[in-house]
Structure formats: C-alpha cells, structure tokens
Amino acid sequence: MAKLFTHIRLIAGALALAFLVAIATSVSAQQPSMVNPTADAVKEQQLLKELNRIQGRGTIPDVRSYVLEQPAGREWRHFHEVTLRWIGGIAVLGMLGLVVLFYLARGMVKIENGRSGRKIVRFNGFERFVHWMTAACFIILALSGLNITFGKPLLLPLMGPEAFTTWSELAKYAHNFLSFPFTIGVVLIFLMWVGGNIPNNVDAEWVKRGGGIIGNDHPPAYRFNAGQKMIYWIVVIGGGASAVTGYLLLFPFYGTGIEGMQIAQVVHAVVSVLFIAAMLGHIYIGTIGMEGAFEAMGEGTVDINWAKQHHRLWLEEEVSRSPKGARAQPAE
Amino acid sequence: MARMKFLCDADRCIECNACVTACKNENEVPWGINRRRVVTINDGKPGERSVSMACMHCTDAPCAAVCPVNVFYTTADGVVLHSKDLCIGCGYCFYACPFGAPQYPKVGNFGSRGKMDKCTFCAGGPEADGSKEEFEKYGANRLAEGKLPLCAEMCSTKSLLAGDGEVIAQIYKERVSKRGYGSGAWGWQTAYRESIAT
Numbered sequence: 001m002a003k004l005f006t007h008i009r010l011i012a013g014a015l016a017l018a019f020l021v022a023i024a025t026s027v028s029a030q031q032p033s034m035v036n037p038t039a040d041a042v043k044e045q046q047l048l049k050e051l052n053r054i055q056g057r058g059t060i061p062d063v064r065s066y067v068l069e070q071p072a073g074r075e076w077r078h079f080h081e082v083t084l085r086w087i088g089g090i091a092v093l094g095m096l097g098l099v100v101l102f103y104l105a106r107g108m109v110k111i112e113n114g115r116s117g118r119k120i121v122r123f124n125g126f127e128r129f130v131h132w133m134t135a136a137c138f139i140i141l142a143l144s145g146l147n148i149t150f151g152k153p154l155l156l157p158l159m160g161p162e163a164f165t166t167w168s169e170l171a172k173y174a175h176n177f178l179s180f181p182f183t184i185g186v187v188l189i190f191l192m193w194v195g196g197n198i199p200n201n202v203d204a205e206w207v208k209r210g211g212g213i214i215g216n217d218h219p220p221a222y223r224f225n226a227g228q229k230m231i232y233w234i235v236v237i238g239g240g241a242s243a244v245t246g247y248l249l250l251f252p253f254y255g256t257g258i259e260g261m262q263i264a265q266v267v268h269a270v271v272s273v274l275f276i277a278a279m280l281g282h283i284y285i286g287t288i289g290m291e292g293a294f295e296a297m298g299e300g301t302v303d304i305n306w307a308k309q310h311h312r313l314w315l316e317e318e319v320s321r322s323p324k325g326a327r328a329q330p331a332e
Numbered sequence: 333m334a335r336m337k338f339l340c341d342a343d344r345c346i347e348c349n350a351c352v353t354a355c356k357n358e359n360e361v362p363w364g365i366n367r368r369r370v371v372t373i374n375d376g377k378p379g380e381r382s383v384s385m386a387c388m389h390c391t392d393a394p395c396a397a398v399c400p401v402n403v404f405y406t407t408a409d410g411v412v413l414h415s416k417d418l419c420i421g422c423g424y425c426f427y428a429c430p431f432g433a434p435q436y437p438k439v440g441n442f443g444s445r446g447k448m449d450k451c452t453f454c455a456g457g458p459e460a461d462g463s464k465e466e467f468e469k470y471g472a473n474r475l476a477e478g479k480l481p482l483c484a485e486m487c488s489t490k491s492l493l494a495g496d497g498e499v500i501a502q503i504y505k506e507r508v509s510k511r512g513y514g515s516g517a518w519g520w521q522t523a524y525r526e527s528i529a530t
Binding site for chain 1: 342343347349352364366369370371372373374375378379380381382383385394397398399400401402417418419420421422423424426427428429430431432445515516518519521522
C-alpha cells in the first residue's frame, strides 16, 4: 500500500513539475511579442495636445532649456508679421489722415477775441521739464519701436543690410535705456496732474457740447478738459502698460517664461501703436491745431483770452485764488 | 540637393549627453551656451524618453520670419544659418522658436543680449568656408568638408541621426518596422509639418 502511495506521489509530482515548466516556457516564449516598450511611452502629439508644450528634465545648469518644444511661437509669429502690421498701420496712418483732414476742414482754432496781451502761468518749470523729458523719450521710443515692426519692409531695402543693422542696433540701445527716464516721467505725470484729471460732471457737459472740436462751441472746463483728461489717462495707463511689458522683455526670464514674453510683446506692441496714434492727435492740437496752445507747455504761460475761451472755470479759480492776479503777469 | 534634417530616435537615446559635449567642443561654443541639449520626459517613470534637441532647421523657419533685420538665410541644403554681423540681439527669434534654439551671450547691462548663437548643423556662417572668422563666430564647417554634424556622427547608440531628410527617415522607418515600435520623430511635425508614418 505504502509503495503504491509513493508511486502515485512521484507521478503527481512529475506531472506538476512538467506543467509548471510548460507554463514557464510558454510565457518566456511569448514575452517579446506581448510587451511593446512604447505602449506606455510618452507621445509627442499627446503631450503637445495637453499643454501645448513639452517639458522635461535635463542635466545642464540652464533650467530654461528643459522645455523641449513649444509650437506657440507660430501664433506669435503671425501676430508680429501680419496682425501687428495691420493694427499699427491703420492706427498710425489712420490718425495721421484724420488729423490732416481735420486741419483742412477746420484749420487752426483761433483765439476768438484776439490776444489780450496779459498772461497767466499754466505750467511751472518742473511740470514743463517732466513733460518734455517724457515727450522726447516717447518720440525716440516710438520711432525705434516702429522700426522693429516696420523697418524690415520699409527701411531695409532703402538702407541696405549693414546700415540698417547699425541703425537698428543704435535704436535698440536707445529704446532700452530711454525706457527708464520715460517710466520716471510717466510716474511723475501721474502724481503731478492726477488731482486735475478725475472725471466729473463738467466733463459730461463738455463732451455733450462737442468739446469745441465739433462745432464752434466752447464749453467751460477746469484746468483740464475732458479731452485732456483722456490724453492724461492714455499716457498713464498706456505708458504704464508699455513700461511693465517692456521691462518683462528687457529682463528675460526674470518675470516670465517664453509664453509670458510672447504675451508681453503682444500687449507692448498693441498698446504702443495705439499710444502713438493718440499722441499724434495730442501733438496736433498742441501745435498747429490751436492758436495759443503750444505756449502753455513752451513758455509755461497762456494768454488770458485763450484761458477764458478754453478753460474758463480754471481761470476763475486762479483769479479768485489770487485776487490781484499774482500769478498773472502783465504784458511787457 | 539634400534637405538636411535632424532626427532623434527617442527609443535609443540613453541620455549620455555626448552630443552636447561633442557640439561644445567641436564648435568651441561660448561659455553658458548650449547649442544642443538632452531633455528627459517623465524622468524616472514608466515610459520615460530622452530626446536630444537643437535647432531643427525648420522649413519656413519662424525665426527668419520674425527677425526685424533679416539675418537668417537658408542654404541650398536646407540649413538655417544667420549672420552675427547683422544680428542686433533683440530676442525675437527666441520668442518665435518652438525649440528654444537661439541663445544670447549675456553682455552689457540688465538682460541685454549679445549676438544670437545657435546650432549651424556644423555648417558655419556667411563667411568663407573654413575661414578663421567663420570658425570664431559660428564654429566648425564640417558640411563644407563633406562631413555630417559631429553630435550625430558620434552618437553612441546612433539615436541621433543627421543628414538628408529622406535618408534618415528611411533608416528610422526600417528600425521601427524591424523592432516593432517607435515613439516617432520628435519635433518633425512642428519643424517640417510632416511626420514619419510608422
């Protein structure tokens, strides 16, 4: 009996062993065709779909280089090469055209009652210094900025590559360095004139009556009328926005990555061309557009009759503040 | 004429960084600049892959399109090169490049950028082939000597391929069909608007 049991055990054991071996060999035989090493591998298109960029890890110290691929530059390219040129062209040329048409139709706005010969201080020396510092920087920043967008199609064929590079490099340095006095100017302008530039009821009335721009009406205004307030806020907000985005580009990777710099460049460019268009209007009305306006920022004084016509409420204020007209200067 | 391209077979790359070192040495690339780099995606996780990346010498290159001073040109071999004499260091090519290829030596104040530097496919620049000026500005001109870029030439696993796009695509296809898998030609869709069917 015992012998039979030993016999069965032996056979069963042999069978079990054979079974195990059979399974093991069949598994190892199938392994190469069953396992696909790329089945769970990262996929380029899938990664791009998820994030629109592929980032990993590297071994060189430059952590920015760990971004492997970022196709978003394509949209930015289209903006810079096509969209921006349209926006900029329409804004700047459109404004120039508008100003010329307006001048032809309206001509210079005269001082209605002629010059009185008596003058009143409108902007003191510090105010004028800040204005002209900002203005001079703005003109150079605007021209050097427009060169980056429009220089290649317009100037490069005329100047040739070497001269165009020399000019563009100088323009770039000017753009970088003059951004600092410009930014200081914008901050000072904000602080200096914010008191007189809060919109109020007089502005609504001024706008309703066409502001003297449409028609020959001369709605009353305090020191700054609604049009000037608009220019003020364009300078403060537009200048502020272009300064912030400009510094993001000037100091790469301090604030943002590449995608942030692409957005910063878009904001910088759009705000700037609109800013330039607005300033063309400002320059027009401050020079050939209106008699007696330039001297406010030139010498700092304006004629009493000019003030009466354009800023009646401000003149009344000034006169009541100093009954004998302490700030008003007699004619020579 | 051949249309030169790079192709990194990510299933072969072992992240040894020899291509990075070879490039730096062959072209005497300035300190702080890497024309080529290896990026590992999903490092330490299943499915991790490493890709060696440099300028891909794109078809209709975005850098060339946005350059405000037109310093880029494409050679008859389809290699995108640039002139350091004309570059003003504005950084625009860097915003447009999908592969982070353009880099700038840090010179002067703030973040101000020097002349842009990038992979030349070991094909130098606009100066006379093999001249001293060319080497100083752009590095080696191996293509003019009938050689391919050193990064690919010395790749230990032959993961990085450089050469005529059709030839390297064929090599990659054969590899994929023989071994039965392949994670695709990284960057090709973005750079050349085509991928290799596997």
